[in-house]
Amino acid sequence: MAVIEITVPPLPHYMISGFHTIPKGGKHLSRRNIQVFDLVISTSGCFYIGEEDSRFEVSAGHAVILLPDRYHFATRACSEDTETHWLHFHAGGPWTMVDETTLTHRDEETVLTPKPIELFAVEPFTIRIPQFTRLLQPEKTYDLLNQLHQLHPRAHVNGIRWTQQQLFQELLRHLSASFEAESPSPWAACAEKAASYLRQHYREAVSAKELGDSINFHPVYIARCMQKEYGCSPTEYLTKIRIQQAKLLLLQTDLPVARIAEEVGFEQPAYFATCFTRLEGISPRKYRQRFSHG
Numbered sequence: 001m002a003v004i005e006i007t008v009p010p011l012p013h014y015m016i017s018g019f020h021t022i023p024k025g026g027k028h029l030s031r032r033n034i035q036v037f038d039l040v041i042s043t044s045g046c047f048y049i050g051e052e053d054s055r056f057e058v059s060a061g062h063a064v065i066l067l068p069d070r071y072h073f074a075t076r077a078c079s080e081d082t083e084t085h086w087l088h089f090h091a092g093g094p095w096t097m098v099d100e101t102t103l104t105h106r107d108e109e110t111v112l113t114p115k116p117i118e119l120f121a122v123e124p125f126t127i128r129i130p131q132f133t134r135l136l137q138p139e140k141t142y143d144l145l146n147q148l149h150q151l152h153p154r155a156h157v158n159g160i161r162w163t164q165q166q167l168f169q170e171l172l173r174h175l176s177a178s179f180e181a182e183s184p185s186p187w188a189a190c191a192e193k194a195a196s197y198l199r200q201h202y203r204e205a206v207s208a209k210e211l212g213d214s215i216n217f218h219p220v221y222i223a224r225c226m227q228k229e230y231g232c233s234p235t236e237y238l239t240k241i242r243i244q245q246a247k248l249l250l251l252q253t254d255l256p257v258a259r260i261a262e263e264v265g266f267e268q269p270a271y272f273a274t275c276f277t278r279l280e281g282i283s284p285r286k287y288r289q290r291f292s293h294g
Contacts, residue, residue: 182191
C-alpha cells in the first residue's frame with residue numbers, strides 16, 4: 001500500500017471542496033502538476049483514474065488522493081452515473097510517498113531506539129494517510145464533507161474558516177484510521193448502517209420499525225448506537241440530512257421553499273421551516289437571501 005507521509009507542524013491546510021456527478025460514459029478529468037493534493041471520494045458508482053504507473057478503481061465508499069506533482073488521467077469511462085466528493089488541500093510541510101512495508105521496518109527501529117524529547121522544543125512528527133483506501137466509516141466521512149461544502153458561502157468569515165480547518169483535520173483522522181485498519185466497534189457499525197439507510201431514504205417517511213427491519217437491529221439498540229456515535233437519535237439524524245439537502249437546493253436552485261420541503265421529505269412546509277430555523281438559526285428564505293450570492 002502506498003502511503004503519504006506528511007511532516008507536521010505546520011498542519012495540512014484545507015483549501016476548497018465540492019460535489020460532482022460524472023455521467024455514464026463520462027471520465028474523470030486528466031490534469032498535470034496541479035500543485036495541490038486532490039482528494040476524491042466516490043459515494044456511488046465507480047470512476048477509473050491513473051497516476052503515473054498506478055491505476056485506481058474508485059468505487060462507492062473508497063477514496064484516492066492524487067498527488068500535486070504528478071500526471072493523473074482517466075483510464076476508462078464510467079459505466080454508470082458516479083457521484084463524488086472532491087477536496088483540495090496543501091500539505092504545509094514536507095511530504096513523501098512511502099511503502100507500508102518500509103513504514104513497518106522504520107517503526108520497529110524507532111521503538112528500539114527512542115529519541116529523547118527536549119523541554120520546550122517543537123518536535124516534528126508525521127501523519128500517514130493512504131493514497132487509496134476503503135473508508136472504515138463512509139457515512140461519517142460524507143457528513144464531514146457535507147459540512148465543509150455547506151460552510152463555503154460563509155468562508156469569508158474568519159470563524160468559519162477556522163471551523164473548516166477543524167473539520168478537515170477530523171477528515172484526515174478518518175483517512176488515517178483507514179490505513180491503520182482499525183475495525184469499528186459493533187455499536188459504531190450499527191450506527192453506520194443506520195446512517196447509510198437514512199441517507200439513502202431521506203425523502204421517505206422512515207419509521208423506527210422499518211429502519212430496524214432494514215438493517216436487522218432492534219430500534220432501541222439503533223437509537224442508542226446513533227446517540228453514541230452521532231450524538232442524536234435516528235429521527236434527529238434524518239432531519240439533519242433533510243436540512244442539509246434543503247440548504248443545497250436553496251443555494252443551487254430557484255425552487256419555491258414549499259417545493260424544496262417536499263423534495264427533501266417534509267410533508268408540511270411549516271414544519272420544514274420550523275426545523276430549518278431550529279437547526280440553522282435562520283429561516284429558509286433568509287438563508288437563501290443571505291448566502292445564495294455569497
